[in-house]
Amino acid sequence: MSGWDALHRELGVALQSAEARRAYRLVRSNWEALSDFEEPEALVSFLTAREGDSRAKDGLLAGLVTLVQIGTAASFFVALLWLGLWPGLDSVYRRCLRRTEHPPAEVVSSVAASFMALVARVNLSGVHRVAGTLVRGTERDVLKAWQKDLSEQRRRARLESLTEVNGWGPSVAWLTPFVSRGRSFSAEVEELRAWLLPLTGEDTALVVSLVLREEDAVEVAASLGVSPETARKRVRRALERLRKMKKKIPDKDFLSRNGGWGCFLEFVDSETTERAPGGSR
Structure with a gap:
């Protein structure tokens, strides 16, 4: 099983714990938009389906982002947010995997880090489409981070080449x-x-x-x-x-x-x- 598939499995397992179920029931009792989703799996199914009201989905995703940002049972709602956006994030991972020579495990790490950093800082007041903002923003941030790393590698290579005493080209x-x-x-x-x-x-x-x-x-x-x-x-x-x-x-x-x-x-x-x-x- 690949690291990406293992991540998906772990996120699914995170929904099964008694603590997660209690957290979901508590939030559902105070959040009318969840009234149609008795179990968290039903919510994930709705968010990942091709059909369905896109505005309703965005409202639910915005609520999950808010819960994560304020730290309400964070690990459980992080899992819900990941799974609710999984089709889009899965496409991001696979595109990023094709764009780079990095090992798959590093691509998983890059996508996860970029996604979580974006969720932590996103200002929902200026967001029109939550799903698109988070998915496309994750891909953008992964590529920007890789570009920064590559630029740093090239800078170091140039510096090392200048110190090469025999003048026959870069040492890296x-x-x-x-x-x-x-x-x-x-x-x-x-x-x-x-x-x-x-x-x-x-x-x-x-x-x-x-x-x-x-x-x-x-x-x-x-x-x-x-x-x-x-x-x-x-x-x-x-x-x-x-x-x-x-x-x-x-x-x-x-x-x-x-x-x-x-x-x-x-x-x-x-x-x-x-x-x-x-x-x-």
């Missing part, structure tokens, strides 16, 4: 050419959008919004004047076209330090065959 091997870690995820997505446009045409906005940015399908569909089911069908067809063109697409430096288009299409294969909007998971 230079890192592999840096590509995507130097750009934000949003910048990469916008550049990728431009390259996708000739391939997926009018469906490009849907692919970017639903697959890459993981935005709410109902809201995206409404903004484009189509039904959610139509939006999902168009995304599935677009992804199928991309998979069929995989061998014909030239390599570009998108979404991975080493992968380019190939990495994006591997992402499409693994993340959308089962996880495509409207698919089973």
Whole structure:
């Protein structure tokens, strides 16, 4: 079992203790929004389902963030918050794993640290979508931390090279050419959008919004004047076209330090065959 899977299992176990059940019952008796969720598992199921009122979900997530921030049975509500956002955080972990040469255990640690730091400091008064803010913010912070570490490694390598007495080059091997870690995820997505446009045409906005940015399908569909089911069908067809063109697409430096288009299409294969909007998971 991987460290990420082990984390998921441990979070699930955290909901089972007698202390956790007591904490949930106490909060539920004073929080009307929880009245429909007799057990914490029911709350998690609602938060992770593709269907459901996105505003209601955001209200529940905001409440969980507040409970964590004020320290109310913190470990239990931390577990609830993790599990309620697990589909999005799972995608963040898998994308980050593809972006780096770090071992999986280090990626787990980076995602967990960034998520918990963000939960501790987020100001909900300025947040429109809690789920999107926490998920995308976690990914952003992981990449920023990696960029900072990489910059420090390169700085140290330059300093050591200056002290090399024989003048034959740096005493520490230079890192592999840096590509995507130097750009934000949003910048990469916008550049990728431009390259996708000739391939997926009018469906490009849907692919970017639903697959890459993981935005709410109902809201995206409404903004484009189509039904959610139509939006999902168009995304599935677009992804199928991309998979069929995989061998014909030239390599570009998108979404991975080493992968380019190939990495994006591997992402499409693994993340959308089962996880495509409207698919089973």
